[in-house]
Amino acid sequence: MTGEPISRRRALTLLGLGTAAVAAGTAGWAAGVGAPAGSTRLEPGASGAPLRQPEMIASRDGTLDVTLTAAAGVRLAGRDTSAWGYNGTSPGPTLRLRPGDTLRVRLVNHIDQPTNLHTHGLHVSPNGNGDNPFVTIEKGDSFDFVIAVPANHPAGTYWYHPHHHGTVADQIFAGLVGALLVSGETDLPVTHDLVLLISDTTLDGSGRVVPAGPMATMMGREGDLVLVNGQHQPVIEAAPESLQR
Numbered sequence: 096m097t098g099e100p101i102s103r104r105r106a107l108t109l110l111g112l113g114t115a116a117v118a119a120g121t122a123g124w125a126a127g128v129g130a131p132a133g134s135t136r137l138e139p140g141a142s143g144a145p146l147r148q149p150e151m152i153a154s155r156d157g158t159l160d161v162t163l164t165a166a167a168g169v170r171l172a173g174r175d176t177s178a179w180g181y182n183g184t185s186p187g188p189t190l191r192l193r194p195g196d197t198l199r200v201r202l203v204n205h206i207d208q209p210t211n212l213h214t215h216g217l218h219v220s221p222n223g224n225g226d227n228p229f230v231t232i233e234k235g236d237s238f239d240f241v242i243a244v245p246a247n248h249p250a251g252t253y254w255y256h257p258h259h260h261g262t263v264a265d266q267i268f269a270g271l272v273g274a275l276l277v278s279g280e281t282d283l284p285v286t287h288d289l290v291l292l293i294s295d296t297t298l299d300g301s302g303r304v305v306p307a308g309p310m311a312t313m314m315g316r317e318g319d320l321v322l323v324n325g326q327h328q329p330v331i332e333a334a335p336e337s338l339q340r
């Protein structure tokens with residue numbers, strides 16, 4: 096499908112929240128640990144590691160059945176943090192669907208706020224137990240979302256995140272994001288197909304997500320730390336002649 100690369104590029108732009116803050120390495124937590132004051136040098140392991148891919152969960156026979164548990168305690172930039180993730184990682188698993196599939200997500204809430212789930216960019220129903228931003232899952236509860244992807248759905252790269260009103264920005268900033276791929280009929284002849292989920296956050300010296308102040312709550316904010324798949328400045332190797340998307 097010729098629309099796919101364009102959709103992906105557009106989605107990546109949408110994913111690039113706060114990517115203007117490219118001076119991430121000089122700020123806050125990542126540079127502060129193990130580096131002399133004023134230094135931009137990062138600890139080994141905090142950056143420069145090979146890019147990792149989130150776990151990929153693909154649909155089978157028209158259904159993708161998955162339990163996502165939102166909870167604190169993920170590794171970011173090579174360190175343990177109390178940031179939030181799905182199933183122990185931020186970003187959470189990459190969900191791979193085909194047009195016509197049914198996505199069944201049991202979302203278990205182990206964070207200390209109400210949450211829910213939104214499949215950003217998918218052309219799906221917002222009603223009932225579908226992609227419904229008015230669903231509220233209290234701490235300790237779970238909810239079964241059933242999301243029907245239309246048979247004529249465009250291929251592309253999308254993402255999922257909470258959409259509980261009043262806490263959306265905080266929960267994304269804290270790490271609750273994941274990629275959502277819709278495959279096309281045909282695919283490009285690439286040797287590697289990589290997901291790059293770009294996010295930003297601010298962590299204190301103990302690896303806690305810094306809460307938004309009143310100004311940030313009103314005006315929005317950019318994090319000090321820009322991450323790709325939860326890593327800081329990871330490296331992608333490419334062999335000559337190989338084609339990567």
Ligand SMILES: [Cu+2]
Nearest residue numbers: 213215216256
């Ligand atoms: Cu969204």
